[in-house]
Amino acid sequence: MGSPPDTSKTSKLERYNSYLRRLNSAKLISASSKLLFRFTLLATILLIVLLTLHYPVPFLSHSSHPSSSSSFTSPHRSLLSSSLPLESIRRSATPSRSNGLSVLVTGAAGFVGTHCSLALNKRGDGVLGLDNFNSHLYDPSLKRHRQSLLASHSILVLDADINDSRLLSLLFASFPFSHVLHLAAQAGVRYAAKNPHSYIHSNVAGLVTLFESAAKAADPQPAIVWASSSSVYGLNKNSPFSESHTTDRPASLYAATKKAGEAIAHTYNHIYGLSITGLRFFTVYGPMGRPDMAYFFFTKAILAGKPITIFRSPDGKDVARDFTYIDDVVKGCLGALDTAKPSTGRPGGGPKTGPAQLRIYNLGNTSPVPVAKLVSILEKLLGTKAKKNIITMPSNGDVPFTHANVSLAAKDFGYRPTTNLSSGLSKFVNWYVNYYGIKLKTSTGATEAA
Numbered sequence: 229m230g231s232p233p234d235t236s237k238t239s240k241l242e243r244y245n246s247y248l249r250r251l252n253s254a255k256l257i258s259a260s261s262k263l264l265f266r267f268t269l270l271a272t273i274l275l276i277v278l279l280t281l282h283y284p285v286p287f288l289s290h291s292s293h294p295s296s297s298s299s300f301t302s303p304h305r306s307l308l309s310s311s312l313p314l315e316s317i318r319r320s321a322t323p324s325r326s327n328g329l330s331v332l333v334t335g336a337a338g339f340v341g342t343h344c345s346l347a348l349n350k351r352g353d354g355v356l357g358l359d360n361f362n363s364h365l366y367d368p369s370l371k372r373h374r375q376s377l378l379a380s381h382s383i384l385v386l387d388a389d390i391n392d393s394r395l396l397s398l399l400f401a402s403f404p405f406s407h408v409l410h411l412a413a414q415a416g417v418r419y420a421a422k423n424p425h426s427y428i429h430s431n432v433a434g435l436v437t438l439f440e441s442a443a444k445a446a447d448p449q450p451a452i453v454w455a456s457s458s459s460v461y462g463l464n465k466n467s468p469f470s471e472s473h474t475t476d477r478p479a480s481l482y483a484a485t486k487k488a489g490e491a492i493a494h495t496y497n498h499i500y501g502l503s504i505t506g507l508r509f510f511t512v513y514g515p516m517g518r519p520d521m522a523y524f525f526f527t528k529a530i531l532a533g534k535p536i537t538i539f540r541s542p543d544g545k546d547v548a549r550d551f552t553y554i555d556d557v558v559k560g561c562l563g564a565l566d567t568a569k570p571s572t573g574r575p576g577g578g579p580k581t582g583p584a585q586l587r588i589y590n591l592g593n594t595s596p597v598p599v600a601k602l603v604s605i606l607e608k609l610l611g612t613k614a615k616k617n618i619i620t621m622p623s624n625g626d627v628p629f630t631h632a633n634v635s636l637a638a639k640d641f642g643y644r645p646t647t648n649l650s651s652g653l654s655k656f657v658n659w660y661v662n663y664y665g666i667k668l669k670t671s672t673g674a675t676e677a678a
């Protein structure tokens with residue numbers, strides 16, 4: 229019998245060949261992954277270049293723009309850090325008086341935002357404004373007008389949404405704001421039934437974005453004063469409304485989002501030590517006001533000879549509001565800013581060093597006036613009779629009356645409203661006829677367009 233063939237050499241050879249095959253395929257894989265990596269890198273760079281060319285950063289500063297709008301369905305693109313006008317921001321936000329505040333005002337081209345920004349600037353505080361100039365409630369050309377007015381006082385208003393967390397973080401990281409006056413919000417009680425998600429977007433998501441950025445990106449953390457609303461009292465029957473009353477029966481989604489905001493404020497105060505003050509505004513009116521509010525569109529309709537609808541409560545009583553003049557509200561906002569204590573959180577959202585201030589105040593006029601009376605004041609001021617259509621208040625989120633007790637704000641920062649509805653509306657009408665170029669023929673006669 230012959231000896232079995234010697235296979236040890238052939239199997240060694242096979243093992244060596246298989247090793248070479250593995251090595252080659254590994255090289256192939258590595259070469260192709262390198263190629264893939266380079267290709268991906270190149271494609272990404274190309275994409276970035278293309279995006280930058282096609283979508284230039286939307287930035288508006290002191291210029292007046294005809295009509296740009298944004299909404300929660302098409303949020304603003306974030307401002308890139310390289311395109312932030314840091315020098316203009318610094319100039320606008322730096323106080324001109326010693327120990328002045330440096331305030332980031334959100335909603336600065338809004339009604340209350342504009343008046344507060346002007347008042348802060350007048351006394352030497354620094355102001356940087358943000359506004360998204362949306363067209364939800366009224367034609368944003370009035371917001372552009374307010375922006376131009378602010379620009380004439382060297383106050384910069386950036387075209388930006390409070391949901392832009394990247395921008396907010398950049399701003400907080402770039403400038404040490406001592407305070408935030410947060411007035412950007414989706415306002416309007418009845419509009420909430422038409423566009424509910426805009427309220428969630430601004431009053432809930434936007435508020436969280438602001439608190440997050442202030443808590444985690446700012447060093448030092450600013451103190452925050454923000455706009456809540458009298459509407460949180462909802463169907464509360466105790467009058468006058470006091471901060472100690474329960475607010476668990478909101479009548480509109482608007483009210484519910486403001487109430488949610490107060491709860492969210494509590495959380496950020498508790499966890500991150502943000503100093504937060506909520507101000508419950510009571511139907512604020514005056515020059516440069518909101519065209520969607522009753523006193524404003526009643527004026528327009530009366531002058532045009534068109535009918536107006538006046539609501540009566542379901543029990544047949546007059547509907548009444550604690551109408552509050554803008555200058556009084558501005559004094560309240562400044563008082564709240566001046567008495568706000570610093571936040572106690574550590575930069576980067578670290579644990580707070582101790583409890584921080586958490587406050588809520590009513591800012592009202594303390595004397596409710598029936599809507600029918602407001603109309604009769606307007607009739608006198610405009611010299612024209614209104615065509616009135618009186619109906620029972622539809623179930624649209626409205627409440628029958630509001631009435632503020634302001635003793636807490638009076639005690640803590642000397643808040644004392646001084647303007648009654650007649651003199652406040654007189655100032656509004658003067659502004660209105662000037663702004664829209666309307667001539668009142670005589671003090672008691674008819675009116676005509678200029």
Ligand SMILES: O=C(O)[C@H]1O[C@H](OP(=O)(O)OP(=O)(O)OC[C@H]2O[C@@H](n3ccc(=O)[nH]c3=O)[C@H](O)[C@@H]2O)[C@H](O)[C@@H](O)[C@H]1O
Nearest residue numbers: 415416417457458459509510511521522537538539547626
């Ligand atoms: O304090 C607030 O928290 C809110 O104030 C404001 O809400 P309101 O008090 O509802 O003001 P506004 O619409 O001017 O109606 C005034 C009166 O006219 C009555 N009203 C209204 C419309 C109409 O066609 N007829 C009518 O009688 C109506 O029934 C009411 O009695 C802000 O808009 C809101 O954003 C929020 O800040």
